[in-house]
Amino acid sequence: MSKFSKPSDNTTEYELQRLNKLRRYDIIDSPPELLFDLIAEIAKTTFKASGSFISFIDEAKVYFKANTSPIPVSVIEKEDSLCAVASQTTEITLIEDTHSYLEISNNAYVKMDNGIRFYAAAPIITMEGFIIGTVSVIDEKPRHDIEQDQLLVLKWLARITLEKLESRLINRISVRAYDDRLHRLAHDMKNPATSLIAYGQLLDKGLLSQEKLVSLGKKIEQTGRNIEQTMNNLLNEAKNENAAIDLRFETVEVIDLINAAAATFDSTLKEKQQTLKISCLTDGYIQVDQERINDVLNNLLSNAIKYSHERATIEIICSEEANSIIFEFKDNGLGLTREDITKLFTKFAKLSSVPTAKERSNGIGLYIVKTLVQLHGGKVWASSAGKNLGSSFFISLPKQESLPITD
Template identity: 90%
Template sequence: MSKFSKPSNTTNEYESQRLNKLRRYDIIDSPPELLFDLIAEIAKTTFKAGGSFISFIDDTQVYFKANTSRIQDWVIGKEDSLCAVASQSAEITLIQDTETHAEVKNNAYVKMDNGIRFYAAAPIVTMEGYVIGTISIIDNKPRYDIEQDQLMVLKWLARITLEKLESRLINRISVRAYDDRLHRLAHDMKNPATSLIAYGQLLDKSLLSQEKLASLGKKIEQTGRNIEQTMNNLLNEAKNENAAIDLKFETIKVMNLINTAAATFDSTLKEKHQTLKISCQTDGYIQVDQERINDVFNNLLSNAIKYSHEGAQIEIICSEESNNIVFEFKDDGLGMTKEDISKLFTKFAKLSSVPTAKERSNGIGLYIVKTLVQLHGGKVWASSAGKNLGSSFFISLPKQESLPITD
């Protein structure tokens, strides 16, 4: 069970990255959603408890995405939250009687009339190891009847909550892309539509000569062809899902990208007793959208961790080749068959291997990697000697020849 410590508001590197991950889910201040409410109800029923919460921890406040308790607050200060205390550990927190624990007995919600006397919480932990919230149970009386099976259900519900967050994120990215196309279509169609209305008004007046009617007919035909071309362009873009993603390029040092990825997965590597070896033969720069390439690196390093056994060594190798910088993410894990390799980078691909610690895998990560790398003018590929013989994933990105000159 968890050891307790008061939450700190100190913004360190971990906290900064944790908050970035949380905010990408866009869950804070979002309206109620049925699945989250059902998860909270299942937790409450499993424990036969007085209430349950799904909570997400921002920098200074805690937000309840679901709340089945008699406590009417949906946002509370981080300093008042038992959830923020529980989030200090990646293990389940169990407080059978809050009045016997010095760490929480002076909490405002414990001291209130008919306050919290029992508390249990499972952390919601991202693949990168960031605790972004908890699913928790409360009661107004001490509880010494809790069994391990109930706590395991609470842990599973936290995993299901994370799965829902991930699926929401993927759906939002997809919807945003289509929204962008719709907005551009509306913008591109506005002028020709206005022109057609004006032409129709001229025809309605029946005051045009035969020569002007012929000229107007040609204009109407050309406007129609322009609309047709706009629609064809839209359909072609829809086939290429990359087209709606807007990139913001900046010049970044190669080692900074690698170090960011390494720091992101430090706790995950420790959890599986794995080591990360970095071998970089360049101190060069590349021009990329840093957030997007961070996503690429995180996905490839995450896969290497997931498909490697405990105690394994993982390598990130980078080198210069012609005008490109090549990154290799190498592991000695489960490896791939030729059939697996043929299906890589396709949406919802199902491979023969499963993560060694039953980590999540939704089959879309490598598809997104390919999309983002190609948008940067790069290439992505993979190799493996076969099952249980490890894998290497490569990305090649154009090298920035020199730093931009600034005034």
């Protein structure tokens, strides 16, 4: 059992990651829910205690998701909370008599009339090892009769609490999927629709040679097939109301992905008289859903083109780190403000810049990029020296450790 041991990894980076994980659950300051209340009641009954809590520890405060105690609080300062003490260890905290420990004898909830004399808590630990809260029991009198079976139940209840958090998160994601599918469809259909309009305008002029008509016909056919595939993807995702995006992984050479993206925007680059430089510093492979990662790369290259001026140079730089392949899309265009960077990768973000040729931007593309990259176990981020000083967008994807086996 533990009482006041210090955390072994309570670094700034650890705390930032812990808080990020906690906030993903969207549990802080949320209304009561029946299952959490039942977990707290089971803990209270198991220990024959005067009260119990399910607590979550934010940056400066502790929030009580469930409270069966006579202490009528829903949020307190972190420094006043015994939960914050218990979160310093992955073991169960057992304090049979709080008055026996100088470290907590001055705690407001220990000193108060009918205050906390007994305290036991099991940490709520995420799969990544972050302690985000506790399931705890209290009593107004010292308790020296606690048995191991009771503490084991408390540990199980903490685990059940985490499972509930995970199921809530999955449900929230699946509910949002309906909305996201519609927005993604609108976004994915925008570029093919624009292409078809441009092809129609070319045909209307009647100035194309037979050779160019054949080429244009093939482009129209391919655009139509892309639209059909987009619709099929949407229908496949919608078959199950709880379905996430279905990824079909395959081994792909990095340079092939880059070349495919470059070929897709060849005409657009020529139209704005822009130059694309490719610098691939790896001959590595990655395991990805090629269609989805093509969407990611196309989106980033499309943005670089839209937010760069005519005759600008755009770069795609691909490099290799210990366990990752890094893709950088670099331009010398309109750049990003600090405020812009905080808004990136959120749905319907409104940035300070507009496309240089008044191309359309609906604010959802980077949100889709982030979603798809994270589904592949990767990361996405951006940097800019400031307004009109260009920007770089990065994605990092796990590197395949061994080359694919060929016949």
